[in-house]
Amino acid sequence: MMLVFGSSGQVATELRALLPDGVFLGRTQVDLAANTDIVQLIEEVQPEAIINAAAYTAVDKAEEEEVLALKVNGQAPGQMANAAARLDIPLVHISTDYVFEGSGEAPFAVDAVTGPLGAYGRSKLAGEKAIAGEAANHAILRTSWVFSPHGANFLKTMLRLSETREHLTIVADQVGGPTPAAAIAAACVKIARILQDDRSKSGIYHFSGAPDVSWADFAREIFRQAGRAVEVEDIPTSAYPTPAKRPLNSRLDCRSLAAFGMERPDWKAGVADTLTRLGVTS
Numbered sequence: 001m002m003l004v005f006g007s008s009g010q011v012a013t014e015l016r017a018l019l020p021d022g023v024f025l026g027r028t029q030v031d032l033a034a035n036t037d038i039v040q041l042i043e044e045v046q047p048e049a050i051i052n053a054a055a056y057t058a059v060d061k062a063e064e065e066e067v068l069a070l071k072v073n074g075q076a077p078g079q080m081a082n083a084a085a086r087l088d089i090p091l092v093h094i095s096t097d098y099v100f101e102g103s104g105e106a107p108f109a110v111d112a113v114t115g116p117l118g119a120y121g122r123s124k125l126a127g128e129k130a131i132a133g134e135a136a137n138h139a140i141l142r143t144s145w146v147f148s149p150h151g152a153n154f155l156k157t158m159l160r161l162s163e164t165r166e167h168l169t170i171v172a173d174q175v176g177g178p179t180p181a182a183a184i185a186a187a188c189v190k191i192a193r194i195l196q197d198d199r200s201k202s203g204i205y206h207f208s209g210a211p212d213v214s215w216a217d218f219a220r221e222i223f224r225q226a227g228r229a230v231e232v233e234d235i236p237t238s239a240y241p242t243p244a245k246r247p248l249n250s251r252l253d254c255r256s257l258a259a260f261g262m263e264r265p266d267w268k269a270g271v272a273d274t275l276t277r278l279g280v281t282s
Contacts, residue, residue, distance in 0.1 A: 002192060003045050005032070005080065006053035010148040011094060014185035015053060023047065026054075032076040033068055042083035049192040050084055052077055052093045053185075059098070059120045060243040066119035073123035078130025085136040090195035090202075092188045097144040097176060097208070099125045102247020105175075107212075109253045110142075110204045118244040128204070137199040139191045141184070144208045144250045145218070147270070148181035149277040158219050159280065162228040172216035172234035176250025177208030180270030191260055201259050206252035209267030218267075225271050227282025 002019055006012030007026025016024065023045055030036050032054060042050065056062065056072040077093055084091040098121035099114045116122045128140050147155040155178075161168060187207055195201060213221075216234045223230045237246065254264045275281075 003047035010181035038079035062119040069123035074126030077127035081131040081134035081136040097250040107251035107253035170216040178267040183265035210264035
């Protein structure tokens with residue numbers, strides 16, 4: 001039985017379908033920002049593996065709530081890793097491309113120098129370091145640009161805007177790999193099961209959709225598949241200021257996935273699947 005932190009988020013929702021016998025702990029069961037004894041909670045459940053799909057994800061709001069973001073994204077994962085080490089079970093933790101500063105055009109390797117641009121990235125990097133510090137059997141899975149039929153995400157925002165707009169300006173100088181939440185969930189389960197038998201694979205991995213694309217071209221493909229006649233105009237990041245700085249280069253080198261017999265998921269196929277599940281026809 002696997003224990004999943006997170007209940008209603010994009011990846012956690014997909015995990016529910018994959019782990020019908022799993023134990024899922026959402027905000028109503030455990031407050032990761034409070035002084036909850038997460039180690040004791042995990043020891044009471046006695047799972048065979050832990051997947052952390054819970055996170056503080058409000059990138060812009062984190063600039064004002066960094067202390068809160070650090071509790072959820074930094075300190076809580078460290079406690080999960082402490083429990084995993086005590087029970088000698090694997091922990092799979094989802095992290096982000098925001099741990100990098102995003103310069104250049106080359107994909108970031110798993111051992112590339114980190115340098116978050118904002119509070120959210122700093123909080124996620126703190127979580128990575130906390131997990132590594134506990135010497136637990138773990139996989140830190142950095143991903144990017146998550147989308148699914150659930151919750152709030154770029155794909156659903158584009159569909160909503162296309163109902164009333166025929167022209168949209170979208171950032172074109174940020175490039176990364178859109179990643180289906182369903183693919184992330186499947187990867188987490190597979191990795192957790194492999195780590196149960198082979199802890200030598202413990203470490204950091206990158207998992208993002210292929211091929212890399214700009215937000216503007218991502219939007220164009222969404223509209224193409226959905227049959228929406230929306231003109232997309234490219235704009236630079238400087239024309240769309242936000243409280244938190246975004247990395248221009250979110251490309252991730254995912255070659256290390258071969259250790260688990262996996263490749264980058266096809267995000268275009270993921271868009272098609274998501275549109276089908278949303279009942280959107282062209």
